[in-house]
Amino acid sequence: MNKVLLHCRPGFEKECAAEIQDRAAELEVYGYPRLERDSGFVLFECYQEGDAERLIQTLPLAHLIFARSWFAVLAELSEMDPADRVASVLAHSDALPKCGKLWVESGDGDAYRSLLTFCRKFTVPLRQALRQAGLLTKTEKEQMPRMHLFLTDNQNGYLGYSRSDNGAAHFMGIERLKFPSEAPSRSTLKLDEAINLFLTPEQQASRMQSGMWAVDLGACPGGWTYQLVRRGLFVHAVDNGPMADSLMESGQVTHHMADGFKFEPPRKNVTWLVCDMVEKPDRVAQLMAAWLVRGWASQAIFNLKLPMKQRYVSVYESLNLLTEILHSAGVEFELQAKHLYHDREEITVYLHRRR
Ligand SMILES: C[S@@+](CC[C@H](N)C(=O)[O-])C[C@H]1O[C@@H](n2cnc3c(N)ncnc32)[C@H](O)[C@@H]1O
Structure with missing residues (x-):
């Protein structure tokens, strides 16, 4: 696996893709983006082995305008057994660093609403199994890598990690803020x-x-x-x-x-x-x-x-x-x-x- 998955606002995949390709090239990391319109994410496939992890280490996420969050993909999960999805994730345990937090995520927007509900539910047994396997700390640790499982549907997805010193601070890069009722406008x-x-x-x-x-x-x-x-x-x-x-x-x-x-x-x-x-x-x-x-x-x-x-x-x-x-x-x-x-x-x- 030599890919970086980037979250963006659905409809802005082209901008996110153009930007990661340009910023990566400035660091002599070459590759090509794969995207689907309105999907809310982009996959940047690097040509050289190790470059995905190098990219998430050396390119500050803050330098990207259109990417909300990102992670290096370590495994592609396809056709997971609906009866035991946890096993499909654990099968890649050798590739994963020990993480301090787990994010089971998907794209943003209405099209992903029910999948995100599934992600939330699936987080509970997966977190427990990862902790038992020693892949996740017993309590959440902010200073350790974060494990990302990005699902494209309830049987397929991408597994990887982001760095705590160069990753999004919030789940899917979205800070949920409560609208203050006294404020005069939503902006x-x-x-x-x-x-x-x-x-x-x-x-x-x-x-x-x-x-x-x-x-x-x-x-x-x-x-x-x-x-x-x-x-x-x-x-x-x-x-x-x-x-x-x-x-x-x-x-x-x-x-x-x-x-x-x-x-x-x-x-x-x-x-x-x-x-x-x-x-x-x-x-x-x-x-x-x-x-x-x-x-x-x-x-x-x-x-x-x-x-x-x-x-x-x-x-x-x-x-x-x-x-x-x-x-x-x-x-x-x-x-x-x-x-x-x-x-x-x-x-x-x-x-x-x-x-
Ligand atoms: C998107 S609204 C601003 C909303 C505001 N930030 C809020 O949170 O309530 C844009 C505002 O810019 C104002 N505006 C546009 N051109 C302007 C100009 N040249 N000088 C002053 N105000 C201008 C408009 O009257 C409008 O109220």
Whole structure:
């Protein structure tokens, strides 16, 4: 077996495949992707023995925008005996490293709903058998490899592992967040997910502190502003539309009915810039770069909307444009981008200006 299985949002397999092929080639790992439209996963088959494991070790998962989670495939399970699927998994025990956690998973989306129910049920006897066989620790250990069994139906699938230091933090790379009933829009979950993904708890404590100022461009009705207010920040909310009364009553929000492309912060005390305006991605990328170059903000989280076609190319063009502007202005920065679970036709970017 010399494959990596990557999870992505169903419908984005082409982007996920193009990206893994390009990023792997940069590390001189060559191979070809196999995909099925709307399946929610891609298999990247490496040519050289050992390259799948090398890839999940050397390529940071955080550098992939369209992959939510991944693992190196060690065995393909086909036509498992429905009377004893556990035995089919245990038959490959020689190939598996000892793991600290087991994830029996599948694709995301409605088509997989009943299969995911099966995955959940099957996890219980499989976990028990793996523990008895010494392949899984008695209690879950976060710092050890994670065993993945990805089922394509209830008799077929792929078995492998991911590294705890370079793998998804959540089952299938999806952070399940509860919608806060007081939030004015569902897009609040996008910013919540982005903050949790891009910033470690320690970074959240130091980089997003209560009392800091933020600017929210395209803020109405206030789902993103809500996340900032909840964390104790003061917000300049910029939008011609109305903001939710509950947010205005917090005393932490100043509403500016203005164009986000022309707005200038009234004082030079802004740390955070967030932006969810529905606009051309290169325009947004240029705007975000301009704020960092001028020193109007030192950190930003923003969306880049995806076009109907050439989504992969368009994303990298916008990010390259952003990078070029910052480099030529001598700005040192850290950039991460992800197609979040709560994103649809957009990706989310985190930008941090280094001192
Ligand atoms: C997707 S909504 C934002 C939702 C918001 N983040 C939330 O969580 O509630 C996009 C918003 O961008 C605003 N918008 C679009 N172009 C804008 C511009 N040039 N200046 C300011 N706001 C703009 C729209 O009025 C709209 O309210």
